[in-house]
Amino acid sequence: MTAIDASQTGRRRARRSRPLRGLAVAACLAVAPPTAAWAQTELLNVSYDPTRELYKDINAAFAAEWKAKTGETITVRASHGGSGSQARTVIDGIPADVVTLGIPSDIDAIARISKKVSADWREKLPNQALPYTSTVVFLVRKGNPKGVKDWGDLVKPDVKVITPNPKTSAGGRWNFLAAWGYAYEKEGKNADKANAFVGQLYGQVPVLDTGARGSTVTFAQRGLGDVLPTWENEAYLVFDEFGRDKFDVVVPPVSIYAEPPVALVEANVDKKGTRKAAEAYLQFLYSDTAQALFAKHHYRPSRREAAKPEDLALLPEVKLFRIEDLQGNWDDIQKKNFDNGGLFDQLSKAGR
Amino acid sequence: MAEPPLRPRRRFRQPSVIPGFGLTFGYTLTVLSLIVLLPLAALVLRASQLGFAGIWEVATDSRVASALRVSFGISLLAALVASVFGFIVAWVLTRYDFPGRRIVDAVVDLPFALPTAVAGIALAALYAPNGLVGAQLAKLGIEAAYTPLGIFIAMVFIGLPFAVRTVQPLIVEIDKEIEEASATLGAGRWHTLVKVVLPPLIPAVLTGFALAFARGVGEYGSIIFIAGNLPYVSEIAPLLIVIKLSEFDYGGACAIATIMLGISFVTLLAINLIQAWSRRRFGYV
Amino acid sequence: MSSLAVRAPGPSRPTSQPAPRTASVVTEGGFVRWLLIAVAIGFLALFLVLPLVTVFVQAFAKGWAAYLAAFTEADAHSAIRLTLIAAAIAVPFNLVFGVAAAWAIAKFEFKGKNLLVTLIDLPFSVSPVVSGLIYVLVFGAQGLIGPWLIERDVQIIFAIPGIVLATIFVTFPFVARQLIPLMQEQGTAEEEAALTLGASGWHAFRTVTLPNIRWGLLYSVLLCNARAMGEFGAVSVVSGHIRGLTNTLPLHVEILYNEYNFVAAFAVASLLAGLALVTLVIKSVLEWRYSADIAAGARRH
Numbered sequence: 001m002t003a004i005d006a007s008q009t010g011r012r013r014a015r016r017s018r019p020l021r022g023l024a025v026a027a028c029l030a031v032a033p034p035t036a037a038w039a040q041t042e043l044l045n046v047s048y049d050p051t052r053e054l055y056k057d058i059n060a061a062f063a064a065e066w067k068a069k070t071g072e073t074i075t076v077r078a079s080h081g082g083s084g085s086q087a088r089t090v091i092d093g094i095p096a097d098v099v100t101l102g103i104p105s106d107i108d109a110i111a112r113i114s115k116k117v118s119a120d121w122r123e124k125l126p127n128q129a130l131p132y133t134s135t136v137v138f139l140v141r142k143g144n145p146k147g148v149k150d151w152g153d154l155v156k157p158d159v160k161v162i163t164p165n166p167k168t169s170a171g172g173r174w175n176f177l178a179a180w181g182y183a184y185e186k187e188g189k190n191a192d193k194a195n196a197f198v199g200q201l202y203g204q205v206p207v208l209d210t211g212a213r214g215s216t217v218t219f220a221q222r223g224l225g226d227v228l229p230t231w232e233n234e235a236y237l238v239f240d241e242f243g244r245d246k247f248d249v250v251v252p253p254v255s256i257y258a259e260p261p262v263a264l265v266e267a268n269v270d271k272k273g274t275r276k277a278a279e280a281y282l283q284f285l286y287s288d289t290a291q292a293l294f295a296k297h298h299y300r301p302s303r304r305e306a307a308k309p310e311d312l313a314l315l316p317e318v319k320l321f322r323i324e325d326l327q328g329n330w331d332d333i334q335k336k337n338f339d340n341g342g343l344f345d346q347l348s349k350a351g352r
Numbered sequence: 353m354a355e356p357p358l359r360p361r362r363r364f365r366q367p368s369v370i371p372g373f374g375l376t377f378g379y380t381l382t383v384l385s386l387i388v389l390l391p392l393a394a395l396v397l398r399a400s401q402l403g404f405a406g407i408w409e410v411a412t413d414s415r416v417a418s419a420l421r422v423s424f425g426i427s428l429l430a431a432l433v434a435s436v437f438g439f440i441v442a443w444v445l446t447r448y449d450f451p452g453r454r455i456v457d458a459v460v461d462l463p464f465a466l467p468t469a470v471a472g473i474a475l476a477a478l479y480a481p482n483g484l485v486g487a488q489l490a491k492l493g494i495e496a497a498y499t500p501l502g503i504f505i506a507m508v509f510i511g512l513p514f515a516v517r518t519v520q521p522l523i524v525e526i527d528k529e530i531e532e533a534s535a536t537l538g539a540g541r542w543h544t545l546v547k548v549v550l551p552p553l554i555p556a557v558l559t560g561f562a563l564a565f566a567r568g569v570g571e572y573g574s575i576i577f578i579a580g581n582l583p584y585v586s587e588i589a590p591l592l593i594v595i596k597l598s599e600f601d602y603g604g605a606c607a608i609a610t611i612m613l614g615i616s617f618v619t620l621l622a623i624n625l626i627q628a629w630s631r632r633r634f635g636y637v
Numbered sequence: 638m639s640s641l642a643v644r645a646p647g648p649s650r651p652t653s654q655p656a657p658r659t660a661s662v663v664t665e666g667g668f669v670r671w672l673l674i675a676v677a678i679g680f681l682a683l684f685l686v687l688p689l690v691t692v693f694v695q696a697f698a699k700g701w702a703a704y705l706a707a708f709t710e711a712d713a714h715s716a717i718r719l720t721l722i723a724a725a726i727a728v729p730f731n732l733v734f735g736v737a738a739a740w741a742i743a744k745f746e747f748k749g750k751n752l753l754v755t756l757i758d759l760p761f762s763v764s765p766v767v768s769g770l771i772y773v774l775v776f777g778a779q780g781l782i783g784p785w786l787i788e789r790d791v792q793i794i795f796a797i798p799g800i801v802l803a804t805i806f807v808t809f810p811f812v813a814r815q816l817i818p819l820m821q822e823q824g825t826a827e828e829e830a831a832l833t834l835g836a837s838g839w840h841a842f843r844t845v846t847l848p849n850i851r852w853g854l855l856y857s858v859l860l861c862n863a864r865a866m867g868e869f870g871a872v873s874v875v876s877g878h879i880r881g882l883t884n885t886l887p888l889h890v891e892i893l894y895n896e897y898n899f900v901a902a903f904a905v906a907s908l909l910a911g912l913a914l915v916t917l918v919i920k921s922v923l924e925w926r927y928s929a930d931i932a933a934g935a936r937r938h
């Protein structure tokens with residue numbers, strides 16, 4: 001442990017002089033503990049914004065199970081942020097073992113640009129690499145004063161909608177696609193009319209935060225807007241954090257099948273020698289323990305039988321559509337809607 | 353540099369008995385290159401891969417252009433307001449005596465010492481419609497947080513110390529005899545201020561303005577919490593860099609960054625020119 | 638005198654002899670005077686003091702227990718530690734650089750000096766986001782030398798070195814900018830005298846130069862430290878936000894804020910605000926007591 005040696009010599013020297021050396025000693029001492037901590041196995045899960053509370057529980061449960069099975073101590077560290085910027089950090093070299101992002105196109109981007117995730121990542125894990133799914137519901141102010149029941153109500157003239165920027169936020173993209181899909185089905189599969197509907201909706205957005213979390217703070221804490229279309233899990237979390245007496249959740253009759261997938265970052269685990277633990281972690285996400293935790297945090301578990309009935313009762317039956325059925329594969333979905341010059345750019349240009 | 357023919361050949365450095373030039377100059381240059389110049393060169397290199405046409409295309413893209421407009425327009429306005437009020441603050445602090453003057457003097461540097469993220473969440477809490485100030489503004493029908501006005505408030509906040517501190521030392525040094533002379537010759541106080549006191553302060557006011565402007569254009573931490581981040585309305589250029597990055601559009605991000613870097617250079621140059629002009633005109637900076 | 642380009646707000650000049658209160662031709666009428674004072678104080682109260690007060694009000698919104706709870710978390714401890722590490726490396730680094738640069742620039746005449754000073758100033762006017770981005774471009778896995786380094790298990794960005802580098806960058810000009818005018822003002826006569834008397838260069842620096850600049854040095858280190866601990870934008874780009882590993886205090890504030898834990902967010906923010914206040918107090922004391930030693934930046938008649 002060179003850090004400790006250095007700090008000891010540093011301490012000897014510091015005795016005979018100068019505040020500056022004292023600072024150096026402080027730095028060495030401060031560096032020492034994390035150096036020691038690296039000795040045990042550590043996994044890094046790079047995830048998206050709303051899963052902070054979820055993965056706190058999951059990581060603790062996994063560490064306990066790993067300890068029981070192998071006797072080894074494992075620490076799973078987490079990093080959270082907008083799904084797109086999180087994918088960017090993986091591409092730029094953050095040593096992530098697994099990625100658990102908000103939308104498939106972000107993991108596709110990692111596979112395409114950095115090749116650190118294998119191209120067929122969706123086939124490597126059960127249920128298309130989706131340990132859980134979710135959908136988009138509406139959070140409204142108590143008593144639903146604007147009478148928001150369905151997607152069509154979002155474009156009523158006096159309704160202000162708070163949603164994150166689809167360029168940076170996965171939740172923002174699901175909201176965008178959900179609104180589009182609703183209008184597309186309603187207008188007899190007319191894409192132009194669907195585009196117009198989405199354009200009208202984003203015309204009523206006063207604040208475009210960079211992440212789902214920012215939008216929730218704007219809506220719930222800062223009191224802006226009338227409706228917050230958001231991840232189902234996020235809506236219920238607001239209940240827990242801000243109190244049920246201030247908000248209502250409105251479940252629209254039809255919404256999107258939101259797919260937040262997971263993948264192994266192959267290049268990183270092979271380099272770090274953590275493949276075994278990382279694969280076990282991803283498998284663990286499909287275990288009864290994890291599936292029950294997903295339901296507890298208001299995600300829709302892929303194996304419903306593992307979840308507690310009272311948790312499942314809070315996840316109502318909604319008619320869910322898959323965006324791939326309407327718009328083709330994910331490369332096209334991403335390109336058509338969100339890439340530079342895509343639908344979102346065209347709409348915000350037209351709507352200014 | 354053009355050299356006068358009669359003088360002996362000029363050397364890079366004028367001789368001196370003081371030692372350590374090689375060591376300190378070499379160290380300075382090495383560290384400067386490693387920490388500042390090479391990484392900035394990497395940025396310009398990356399942007400140059402787009403070619404000039406490519407950068408131009410990014411800059412004129414309507415969304416980028418409007419983000420640059422928001423950043424520059426609002427920070428110009430904020431620097432203007434900071435300069436006006438900064439001048440009043442500097443004047444009051446140097447010319448008048450009142451209880452608590454020293455505390456007020458110390459408070460001026462607050463935005464400089466306070467982390468920008470802390471300022472950001474505090475401003476957001478204060479100016480949101482349910483915040484202390486925001487609620488009062490809402491009664492008047494003014495929305496502050498999440499609008500360009502919010503960006504403006506944050507930029508005034510961070511720019512103010514620059515505006516005050518560049519003017520303050522010059523006000524201290526104004527020779528009061530000149531003011532007295534002006535008054536003796538029959539000029540009113542207002543006339544004396546405008547014609548005698550203000551002109552020599554103009555370069556300092558301009559420098560403070562430019563510094564506040566430069567800080568405002570680049571500011572990120574305090575603004576993202578209070579700006580609405582709406583494309584074409586309240587999206588600032590640094591945020592657009594972050595957005596471009598999360599779209600994996602490195603070229604675009606670097607192009608915007610290079611444009612901003614270029615403008616930083618121009619601002620620095622402008623400050624230097626103001627000071628050179630001031631040296632010629634007034635004999636000091 | 639070199640160009641005084643972008644710089645930290647300099648120390649306020651000694652203002653110990655304010656204008657006498659008696660009416661005089663060189664001041665404004667009583668009404669105008671009090672109006673201006675009211676405008677100045679009102680403006681500062683609204684724009685500067687109110688946000689600061691807000692931080693503390695929000696931090697204590699739910700009482701002491703909730704306030705203290707914010708600091709019991711392991712993530713908060715590691716954020717504090719990382720912030721201290723970054724500052725403990727960045728500040729001495731910039732101290733050494735600042736003294737060396739000021740020595741070369743203030744004590745010697747050479748060509749291109751103005752350009753050099755402007756380049757040292759540059760980090761001040763570069764957007765924090767750009768400051769972070771440039772290190773991603775160099776050390777990222779898609780960057781210039783990042784792939785080579787990562788190949789050899791050297792992780793710069795998304796780890797402590799990247800955070801330290803970004804911190805050094807944003808605080809780069811602080812010490813140098815403060816010392817250059819100060820040392821220029823003092824000239825070289827004293828050092829030359831010491832050298833003539835047979836002192837070595839190092840000895841002359843320690844016994845002559847250092848005592849002359851010590852208060853200016855302390856002053857600049859103080860501001861450098863405040864900025865180093867508070868930097869957000871640049872660090873945010875290179876951090877990777879790994880909990881317990883690469884989150885600094887300002888990033889921790891953002892995380893808590895995004896977890897709807899507003900009391901804790903403002904509690905941690907109040908720690909940083911407290912640091913800012915301490916900085917201002919020490920700075921003011923330094924200015925009052927040693928203003929002449931610090932504020933050589935502007936010219937004297």
